[in-house]
Amino acid sequence: MDQKKIGLFLKDLRKEKGITQEELAQLLGVSSRSVSRWETGSNMPDISLLSAIADYYDVDVREIIDGERKSGMNEEIKEVADKMADYAGTEKxxxxxxxxxxxxxxxxxxxxxxxxxxxxxxxxxxxxxxxxxxxxxxxxxxxxxxxxxxxxxxxxxxxxxxxxxxxxxxxxxxxxxxxxxxxxxxxxxxxxxxxQPYDKKSGIDNYDKEYLLEEYGSDLDTGLFIFPNDGQNAVSVEYESALKTGMFDTDGYIFLSATYEDDEFKKEVERLSEISCTVFESKHEDSDYHIGIIIYDTESYKFPAYVASDGYSSVYEYALIDNDNKRIIYVLLSYPNIANDEAETVQKDYLKKDLNAYDLKNGSTLERFSIYSFGFSKGIWSEYSPEDEGRETSGNPR
Structure with a gap:
C-alpha cells in the first residue's frame, strides 16, 4: 500500500469537490491537521472513516486504498465496507x-x-x-x-x-x-x-562545652547534659574531638575521659543518674510536654552506661562508668563510621560491644532514643537548642 499515492489521490478528490481541508475536516468531524496528514501520506484515515470519505467523494473504498480510480463498486462490497466501518467505530x-x-x-x-x-x-x-x-x-x-x-x-x-x-x-x-x-x-x-578536614582538638585546655553547644548543639540535637562543664573536679582528664559541619549535618566525635576521687566520682554518677530533659510542644509553658529521662544500660557496652541519645538523628551520647578505676568516659558520636575506623582516636572500650549496632542502615534494631526530642500526637516536633538552656521550662537537666 502506497500511502503517498493514496494521499495525492485524496488531495485530487478534494480539489475536484472544490473544498478546503478545514471544510472537509468539519464534515468528517476531525481536525484539519488530520486531513493534511492524509493528503501528504504521513498518516491514513481511520478505517471507520473510509466509507464516509468514499461516499462523499463518490468513489470506491478500493479506489481509495489503491490510490486511483477503478470500475464501480457493487452494492455488496459497499455494504461490507459500511459494516466494517461501523464495527471498527464501535470497537474503537x-x-x-x-x-x-x-x-x-x-x-x-x-x-x-x-x-x-x-x-x-x-x-x-x-x-x-x-x-x-x-x-x-x-x-x-x-x-x-x-x-x-x-x-x-x-x-x-x-x-x-x-x-x-x-x-x-x-x-x-x-x-x-x-x-x-x-x-x-x-x-x-x-x-x-x-x-574538608575535621576540626580536631585534644587536651583538656581545648575542652569548651559552651563553644561546643553554640557551634554544634542545635545541629546535633543535643544539650551535652552528660558532659561536665569543665574538668576541675577530676584528678586527670583526657580530651579528644574531631567535628565537621556540612550543609545538612555535623559529623565527628567527642571523647572526654575523667578520673575522680571517691566522693567526686559518686557525686558525678549521681548527677548522671538524675539527668532528664523537658521538651514542650511549643514555647508556652501551659502546652503539652514530655519528660525524657536518661536510660541506664548495663548490656550494650563494656561498662555500664547512662544514655542520653541512642541513634536519634544518627547521634549517640552516653557516659560510661568505669567503677574499678573511678573513671567516667563521656562520649558523643555523630554519624559514626566505626567499621571503617574513621575516628582515628576511637577506643573500642568506649563503644558498643557490637559495633554493627552503629550502622542504622543495615537492619539495626535500635529504638533511636533521645531525651532531647519527642514527637507529639499532633505531629509537632520540639527539639532542644542552646537558646533554651537558660529557661526553666525547656531543655534543662533536672
Whole structure:
C-alpha cells in the first residue's frame, strides 16, 4: 500500500469537490491537521472513516486504498465496507473509553507523585533524578491523555496554540535549567564540604562545652547534659574531638575521659543518674510536654552506661562508668563510621560491644532514643537548642 499515492489521490478528490481541508475536516468531524496528514501520506484515515470519505467523494473504498480510480463498486462490497466501518467505530469507542479513564487516573497519580516529591524534597542526586524522571513521565502521560480525549487536536486548531506551547516550553526549560543548576551547586558544595578536614582538638585546655553547644548543639540535637562543664573536679582528664559541619549535618566525635576521687566520682554518677530533659510542644509553658529521662544500660557496652541519645538523628551520647578505676568516659558520636575506623582516636572500650549496632542502615534494631526530642500526637516536633538552656521550662537537666 502506497500511502503517498493514496494521499495525492485524496488531495485530487478534494480539489475536484472544490473544498478546503478545514471544510472537509468539519464534515468528517476531525481536525484539519488530520486531513493534511492524509493528503501528504504521513498518516491514513481511520478505517471507520473510509466509507464516509468514499461516499462523499463518490468513489470506491478500493479506489481509495489503491490510490486511483477503478470500475464501480457493487452494492455488496459497499455494504461490507459500511459494516466494517461501523464495527471498527464501535470497537474503537469501547476501547478508547477505558484508555481515556486509565490515562486520566494515571495523570492524576503522577501529578500527586511529583507534588509530594517536591514538598518533601531534599537535595540529593537520587531524589533529583526521581523528580526529573517523574516530571518527564507526567508530561508524556499528559500528552497521551490529551490526545486520547481528542483535546490535543482541538487545541491544535486554535490559532495561538502553537505560540502558547512555545512559551510554556521555554518557561519549563528555564525552570529546569535553574533547578538543575541549583542542585548541581548544592551537590557540588556538599562534596566540597565532605572533602574538608575535621576540626580536631585534644587536651583538656581545648575542652569548651559552651563553644561546643553554640557551634554544634542545635545541629546535633543535643544539650551535652552528660558532659561536665569543665574538668576541675577530676584528678586527670583526657580530651579528644574531631567535628565537621556540612550543609545538612555535623559529623565527628567527642571523647572526654575523667578520673575522680571517691566522693567526686559518686557525686558525678549521681548527677548522671538524675539527668532528664523537658521538651514542650511549643514555647508556652501551659502546652503539652514530655519528660525524657536518661536510660541506664548495663548490656550494650563494656561498662555500664547512662544514655542520653541512642541513634536519634544518627547521634549517640552516653557516659560510661568505669567503677574499678573511678573513671567516667563521656562520649558523643555523630554519624559514626566505626567499621571503617574513621575516628582515628576511637577506643573500642568506649563503644558498643557490637559495633554493627552503629550502622542504622543495615537492619539495626535500635529504638533511636533521645531525651532531647519527642514527637507529639499532633505531629509537632520540639527539639532542644542552646537558646533554651537558660529557661526553666525547656531543655534543662533536672
Amino acid at each position: 469507542g469501547s476501547l478508547f473509553k477505558w484508555v481515556r479513564i486509565i490515562s486520566l487516573i494515571g495523570t492524576m497519580f503522577l501529578t500527586l507523585a511529583v507534588v509530594f516529591q517536591c514538598i518533601e524534597y531534599e537535595p540529593n542526586i537520587f531524589r533529583f533524578g526521581a523528580v526529573v524522571l517523574s516530571f518527564l513521565g507526567l508530561v508524556a502521560f499528559a500528552i497521551t491523555t490529551l490526545y486520547a480525549n481528542g483535546i490535543l487536536e482541538k487545541l491544535a486548531e486554535k490559532k495561538h496554540f502553537a505560540t502558547v506551547v512555545r512559551v510554556i516550553v521555554i518557561m519549563l526549560i528555564a525552570i529546569s535549567v535553574k533547578f538543575i543548576v541549583i542542585n548541581a551547586l548544592v551537590i557540588g558544595l556538599a562534596f566540597f564540604e565532605a572533602s
